[in-house]
Amino acid sequence: MRKETIVTVKTAPVSPLLTADLMINGGKGLQEGTLLKLIDQRGKFVGKGYVGQQNKGMGWLLTSNEKETINVSFFREKLKQALEQRTSLFNDSLTTAFRVFNGEGDGIGGLTIDYFDGYYVFNWYSEGIYDFKEEVLEAFRKVTTAKGIYEKKRFAEKGSYIEDDDFVEGERAQFPLIVQENGMFFATYLNESAMVGIFLDQRHVRKAIRDKYAANKRVLNTFSYTGAFSVAAALGGAKKTTSVDLANRSRSKTEEQFSINGIDPASQEIIVEDVFHYFKYAVRKQLLFDLVILDPPSFARSKKHTFSAAKDYTALLTEAIAITEQGGVIVASSNCSTFSMKKFKGFIDQAFKRQGFKYQVLEEHTLPEDFKTINNYKEGNYLKVVIVKKI
Incomplete structure (x- = not known):
């Protein structure tokens, strides 16, 4: 059985994420994997957890039951x-x-x-x-x-x-x-990298795109990765999908996803390019789309651009609005945990005001039910999706 190391905390944790400033000695000398028994300054039991450096924390609280053994x-x-x-x-x-x-x-x-x-x-x-x-x-x-x-x-x-x-x-x-996933097929590679081919947290959003928003629409999917949103749109009866991503592998990966769903990749447009460059190209060519999907990473860097969702999402959405048809729909999504849904909706409001258009919120999504979250760790509920209509 693992030995528990007693650590004194300033106050009882209000979140399961344990931080160094919570601890009297700042957590000095604690090794990764160390089991912690937390006590307050009066020696009263507070909880048990472990040391594991992650995000801005140095470990996690596992139980508030003193009799529970971590085994x-x-x-x-x-x-x-x-x-x-x-x-x-x-x-x-x-x-x-x-x-x-x-x-x-x-x-x-x-x-x-x-x-x-x-x-x-x-x-x-x-x-x-x-x-x-x-x-x-x-x-x-x-x-x-x-x-x-x-x-x-x-x-x-x-x-x-x-x-x-x-x-x-x-x-x-x-x-x-x-x-x-809801009858759609996706190719996955569990042995390839941190990303296996599909982001499971967008399950309900893909279904909504297929079932409600794609029929007879010209669809632009930006930061498209392996094209999962594009597949959903094509299966939903889109006139045509355009998938744009900077990564070279996105082309072959997206072609594969289309093929296994019985869709000819040649009937769709797959572009390997910086999304910011593509927006400028679309404006020059006066291209307009009926459905635009905007799901950038929280942070991304290309040769000419550095993108941070917390700082740059409003500007990105402003450019997307410019190439969205009047009456068109934008799926605005972010997986950045550093801001709330309320703040995200503020970004959307600012972007539409910049472009001089009004909008209607059609639906909102957070994490699906299998991505279980708890109220005292709001950062865990990171996904924010707002589907809006340009009016």
């Missing part, structure tokens, strides 16, 4: 509860990819687990939680079976991804591994 049984119970809460998704024959464990939302900050048609991908966000790997895997084997397990070690200098073989145990998947 295989603890992890087993958390995993069991999480899997049971996703029963409806496991029973959905049209969806075979979703999140089964969402970090602090399911009780273990620093760990997420995604499901891909029988295979599981463990995402470890700090060396600290990775130190518990064997206990977590042992607990996982006790509550379910997997065709195979892959992992992503998402901790390194400056938050970069650690490249590795990624395979852990079971049988290796045949790639591409084709998964379903």
Whole structure:
């Protein structure tokens, strides 16, 4: 059994993310993976957690129950509860990819687990939680079976991804591994990098695009990655989709996604270019789109542009409005956790005022139900999607 290190805190944590300034000694000398027993300055028990450098924190609170031991049984119970809460998704024959464990939302900050048609991908966000790997895997084997397990070690200098073989145990998947989402097909590669081919948190948004907004529309999908939004739009009856992304691999990846859904990639437009350059080109050529999808990364850098969602989203949306047809729809999305939905809607309002147009909010989305969040860690509910009509 792991030894618990007693640490005195200034006040009881109000969030599961433990920060250095919460601790009397600033957390000095604590090693990654250290189990913590937190007490207040009067010696009263506050909680138990572990050391794992992530984001602006140095670890996570795991329990407020002094009698609870952080061991295989603890992890087993958390995993069991999480899997049971996703029963409806496991029973959905049209969806075979979703999140089964969402970090602090399911009780273990620093760990997420995604499901891909029988295979599981463990995402470890700090060396600290990775130190518990064997206990977590042992607990996982006790509550379910997997065709195979892959992992992503998402901790390194400056938050970069650690490249590795990624395979852990079971049988290796045949790639591409084709998964379903609301009846749409997507190619995934669990062994390729931190990003496996589809962002699972946008499931409901893709369905809305397909079912409500794409029919007979000219669609522009910016920062398109592997073209998942474009596939949804094409399956929804779009006249034509245009996918724009700076990454060279986006072309072949997007062609593959179209092909496995029975769509001829040649019938769609796939452009490898800086989105900011494309906006200028579209203005020069007087191109207009009926549906524009704007889902940039929180931070991106190209040869000529550095983009930060917190600072630059308003300007980006302003350019998108200029090439959106009157009566057209914009899917404005951000996964940046540093600002709220209220502030994001403020960005949208500013952008439309700059362009001199009014707008109507058609619907809003945050994280889907499998991306479970908790009220005392609002940063965990990072996704903000507002679908607006230009009027």
